[in-house]
Amino acid sequence: MKISLKTKLFSTFFALIIFSVILTLVLNSTILEKYYYNEKKDTLLKSYETIQEAYENDADNIMLDIEKIESLRGIIILILDKNFNIVYQSMQKSVDIKLKKPLPIPREQIFESRVLYEKRNEIHPDKPVIEMRYSKRMDSNFISLYGIVGEDLYLYMGTPVEAIRESAEIATKFSAITGVLTIVLGGIIILLVTSRVTKPIIKLNGIAKKMAVLDFSEKYDGGSNDEIGDLGESINSLTKQLEQSIGELREANNKLIEDIEKERQIDEMRKEFISNVSHELKTPIALVQGYAEGLKLNVNDDEENKNYYCEVIIDEANKMNSMVRKLLELSELEFNSISLDREKFCICELVGNVLKKSSIMAAEKGTEVIFNSNGNENIQINADYYLTEQVLMNYLSNAVNHLDDNKKLSIEVKIIDNKARVEVYNSGENIPEDALEKIWMSFYKVDKARTRAYGGTGLGLSIVKAIQKAHNNKYGTANMPDGVCFWFDTDLS
Numbered sequence: 001m002k003i004s005l006k007t008k009l010f011s012t013f014f015a016l017i018i019f020s021v022i023l024t025l026v027l028n029s030t031i032l033e034k035y036y037y038n039e040k041k042d043t044l045l046k047s048y049e050t051i052q053e054a055y056e057n058d059a060d061n062i063m064l065d066i067e068k069i070e071s072l073r074g075i076i077i078l079i080l081d082k083n084f085n086i087v088y089q090s091m092q093k094s095v096d097i098k099l100k101k102p103l104p105i106p107r108e109q110i111f112e113s114r115v116l117y118e119k120r121n122e123i124h125p126d127k128p129v130i131e132m133r134y135s136k137r138m139d140s141n142f143i144s145l146y147g148i149v150g151e152d153l154y155l156y157m158g159t160p161v162e163a164i165r166e167s168a169e170i171a172t173k174f175s176a177i178t179g180v181l182t183i184v185l186g187g188i189i190i191l192l193v194t195s196r197v198t199k200p201i202i203k204l205n206g207i208a209k210k211m212a213v214l215d216f217s218e219k220y221d222g223g224s225n226d227e228i229g230d231l232g233e234s235i236n237s238l239t240k241q242l243e244q245s246i247g248e249l250r251e252a253n254n255k256l257i258e259d260i261e262k263e264r265q266i267d268e269m270r271k272e273f274i275s276n277v278s279h280e281l282k283t284p285i286a287l288v289q290g291y292a293e294g295l296k297l298n299v300n301d302d303e304e305n306k307n308y309y310c311e312v313i314i315d316e317a318n319k320m321n322s323m324v325r326k327l328l329e330l331s332e333l334e335f336n337s338i339s340l341d342r343e344k345f346c347i348c349e350l351v352g353n354v355l356k357k358s359s360i361m362a363a364e365k366g367t368e369v370i371f372n373s374n375g376n377e378n379i380q381i382n383a384d385y386y387l388t389e390q391v392l393m394n395y396l397s398n399a400v401n402h403l404d405d406n407k408k409l410s411i412e413v414k415i416i417d418n419k420a421r422v423e424v425y426n427s428g429e430n431i432p433e434d435a436l437e438k439i440w441m442s443f444y445k446v447d448k449a450r451t452r453a454y455g456g457t458g459l460g461l462s463i464v465k466a467i468q469k470a471h472n473n474k475y476g477t478a479n480m481p482d483g484v485c486f487w488f489d490t491d492l493s
Helices: 005-030 032-057 059-073 111-118 161-212 227-296 303-334 347-357 359-364 385-401 448-453 460-471
Strands: 076-080 086-089 129-135 140-149 153-160 342-346 369-372 380-384 409-416 419-427 475-480 483-492
Touching: 005 032, 005 161, 032 059, 032 129, 032 140, 032 153, 032 161, 059 076, 140 161, 153 161, 161 227, 227 303, 342 347, 347 359, 347 369, 347 385, 347 409, 347 419, 359 385, 380 385, 380 460, 385 409, 385 419, 385 460, 385 483, 460 475, 460 483
Parallel strands: 369 409
Antiparallel strands: 076 086, 076 153, 129 140, 140 153, 342 380, 380 483, 409 419, 419 483, 475 483
16 A cells, blocks of 8 residues: 655654653653652752851851752751750751750750761761651651761751652653643644645656656746755756757657658659659550551551651650650759759740740630739849749640630739739639649649640649749649639749
């Protein structure tokens, strides 16, 4: 079973408090009385030394010292002369401690005087006798001191043992009461302290668990200026570094995934490219082979059919030649094997030249291209003239070949986002939404039969894409309500 740190700390400190209380009670009940006894012996010795010093140095004020000892230290005092006449007894004080007038109390009635008399030979001026004795008259045990003051006085001092026992019992009872209070208050204080100590640790543990699942959103904000605060700052620093490192790893991983995906797409495109090239060449090769064999076998003897066969062979050969040239051109553009020959020129002049070259193609379709410069007749751009012309020619050729019966075709020049944009619009069927991105792929044809009819290879828009990427400019297409618009951007000079 898992035991929390808070429980462990509370149990440990609470057990220490209970142990301390129990130890105190045991010591009080077993040792305190002996300790008090030794302390009383020391008190008797100090009191004896005080009386002796006062007698020798300040005899006139000795009574004051004796009264202080009796009152403040609770000691019974008896003083006798050398003939063992009582000159001072507690509660019955003599007038003259110099023994000029002894007290009228017979010594046989005083137990202490008899004891002093019996121990007279054991007592020395510098070595008093201390012992435990029982007093029948008081029915109590006493700690007694027998000594000599000066050269002619015998001194007895005693303190009841019962007082020591009562003090020890009172101390033990008081220790028990304070022990209970200590346990209760100590338990509350320990609970509060352990809660305060373990709270930041629990919080740090929660942060660490979140870090384990790569969640670095939470930070430690305890603010304490101690080891836990230092640990929190270290956790925060570690969190920041891990978040940054894992972010970089994720970015690198995403890039790797993109690269792998790009490589996969390139591989797929390569396979599709080979398949499309094979498919595109298969038809003209078959036609050339068939008509060539027909000529060889003289299938038709008349001159007109032979000429038709030759024209078909020439036409298909031209188509294959055009396809090969465009493939070579696309390969050069995609692999950056050609450098851009940038120059400044007027984009509207370029559009005008392209329209002149394409006028016959447009006339064959029965349409006229409308050009709208939007007031930008003198706009200069910085680009490769030949490649930009090729982009516009591909757009215009594509537009002419996809005209519908409305036969609307227009070219516009606009300024958008500090770029010169050329738009080529033709009326006709919209491009399916799922094909808007695919039309820029090599050999992709929305309507293959129609493309074959006008001799398209499916490479024109791929070449546009490669040229625009070489210029680092955008391109695109959009379906309009009654047609399609292709556009490309160029850099202003």
